[in-house]
Amino acid sequence: MGFVIYDLETTGLKKRFDQILQFAAVRTDENLEVLEQVQFEGRLRPHILPSPGALHVTGAHYADLIDPLRPSHDAMVGSIHETIVRWTPSxxxxxxxxxxxDEVLRxxxxxxxxxPIFATNMxxxxxxxxxxxARVVGTLRPDVLRTVRDESxxxxxxxxxLAQANGVDPGRSHTAAADVATTLALCRLIAAEAPILWSSFMRFSNKAEVLNFIxxxxxxxxxxxxKGIQDVHPVTAIGFKPTEPNVRYCLDLTAxxxxxxxxxxxxxxxxxxxxxGPILRMKANCSPILAELWELDQDLLGDFTEADLEATASAVRGDDAFVKRLLAAAVASETVWPKSKYVEFQIYDVFIQDWDVDVCRRFHAAPWNDRLALIDRFQDPRLKKLARRLVYFERPDLLDAALRIRMDQAIQDRLNGREPDAPGRTFAGALQEFDVLEAEVGSIGPLLAAYRAHLQEQLGTPA
Known part of the structure; x- marks a missing residue:
């Protein structure tokens, strides 16, 4: 099985309310030799305001992002999904x-x-x-992966x-294609110079391998x-989260x-x-980095020996009452998120059922003129809402005039902050981000200034 190295550039860091602008990826063989590469870009959706910081970092221009000649967001996402499915398994x-x-892709x-929205791990x-x-290699093999240090x-x-410290040309950083090339170069470096750590990385990318090891x-x-520090924790697994079996609770043996x-x-x-706290919440399906205790140098174990830690783990696992108390505390300390009325936050409420998966496929296979008739075929109310919104984003001319006006108004209410508890970025919020950015970097260029002028115009405030 080969690899897919990929990167996104987005409108900001809000995983539920920002969007992908660029996607780049390469597919390689098992030796990290490139077999195929792709790049896609998409147009800004009408309810999304880019973060000024994101535009500053990526160099993207607001006027380009709304250019009607740029591929639509739906077309871009379709191309990404088709590519991932075609490159499976990797x-x-x-x-x-x-x-x-990965969260933004989902x-x-x-x-x-x-x-499937979980396309990269199924x-x-x-x-x-x-x-x-990189954090592990920087800790265990600093001779392989050199790092720079901040003022502290x-x-x-x-x-x-990392690229600069290790002699890798980063290209134009913060473009998807350049960051893919940099990531690939660092993968090759680690695979060649620290093959044992690279093998562990590949092994624990598989959830079943993680669970077997534990x-x-x-x-x-x-x-x-x-907190900016790489920690190595000697642990013992004490149980799992009842509502999410992929989460393993592990007790720090140095506590x-x-x-x-x-x-x-x-x-x-x-x-x-x-x-x-003394319990690590480890997600088996999120590629944790694990090691046997004997693989660690003594300085990473501090005042403990491998024998000490093994004996402590045995004593803990043999004390059923103590383990039950720890598990009860771990479960009770979990954050319980209330159900949201916003469809963006409902992504993990329930899995998409087979019937609706089929309707999704029929929806995208049909001409836009025929898609409205398919919306009522969805059983999942989330998907009905998303399908109607997708038609509004891509072909608003197909909607009933009254519905289109209501949807126009809903977007304007959100962007203008007339829906106080609504998530996402408002005109006023984006302008506040400009103030923060300017305090950090000093003056901004004319292209960013044009975006700020647009925001001010939308709010009716003087430039």
């Missing part, structure tokens, strides 16, 4: 992709009615995040900085990155277990809920 690798790019597939596909691997002395793992080891090491045993149930919940 291991999909990005940089910070599991926490961001959101785009969901809102554009293109199941049907034999697996996922890996080069940022996670912390190592920096930005893609462009089941086979009383104690093991998990790599986590918190003060005596203190935990003395805590009341309420105190234990508070302790477990802390960001640096």
């Amino acid at each position: 291991m999909f690798i990005g940089f910070n992709s599991i926490s961001y790019d 959101q785009a597939f969901y809102e554009s009615l293109r199941p 049907n034999g596909n697996s996922r890996g995040d080069l940022l996670k691997l 002395g912390r190592r920096v793992f930005r893609l462009a900085d 089941a086979e080891h009383d104690a093991f090491a998990a790599f986590e990155f918190k 003060n277990l005596s203190a935990l045993r003395r805590m009341t149930p309420a105190e234990l919940v508070i302790e477990v809920a802390r960001e640096d």
Whole structure:
């Protein structure tokens, strides 16, 4: 099985309310030799306002993003989805992709009615995040992956900085194609110079391998990155989240277990809920980086020996009452998100059922003139709303005039902030982001200034 290295450029960092502007990817063989490459771009949807910071970083021009000659957002998402399906099975690798790019892809597939929305980690596909691997290699093999440090002395793992530190030409950073080329070059470097870590990276991109490893080891090491610091945690798995079996609760074996045993149930919940609390919530389907304790140098284990940690893990796992208390505290400390009235936030409410998957396929196979008649075939109310909105975005001329006016008004209400609790970026919010950006970088160029003038015009405020 080969690899797919991919990257997105987007309108901002709101995973549910920003959109993809560029997608680039290469498919390689198992030796990371390129077999095929693609690039797609899409037009701005009418309810999306780009972050000024995103335009500053990528160099994108607002006028270009709304150019009617640019491919539509739906056409771009369709091309991306078709490519991923065609390249299945592969291991999909990005940089910070599991926490961001992959989520944005799922959101785009969901809102554009293109199941399966989990396309990068089903049907034999697996996922890996080069940022996670880079942090591990930078910790265990600094001779292989060099890093720069910020003013406080912390190592920096930005893609462009890693490229520069390791002799990789980053090209025009923050364009999708250039970032793909940089990611591929760093993958080749690690695969060649740290093959054992590269093999572990590939192994744990597979959820089944993660679960098997956890089941086979009383104690093991998990790599986590918190507060700008790479931490290696010796842990033992104590159970899983009842509503999400992919989440494994792992107890840090270096925690003060005596203190935990003395805590009341309420105190234990508070302790477990802390960001640096004693329990790690590990998602088996998110490519965690794991290792056996004997693989770590002694300095990474601190004052503990491998034998100490193995003995502690055995004692914990043999204490059923203590494990039950820890599990209860872990479950009780989970955040419970209320149901949202906004369709964007409803992406994970339920899986799209087979009937509606078929309607989605028929919807996209039909000419636009025939798609309105298919909307009522959806059983899932989310998909009915998204289908109607998709027609509005792509072919508003097909909608009833009264409905089109209502949808026009709904967008204007949201953009103008007349819907106070509505998520997404408003005209006023985007202008506030301009103030922050200008304070950080100084003066802005004429193209960004033109975008700010547009926002001011929409609000009726003087330039």
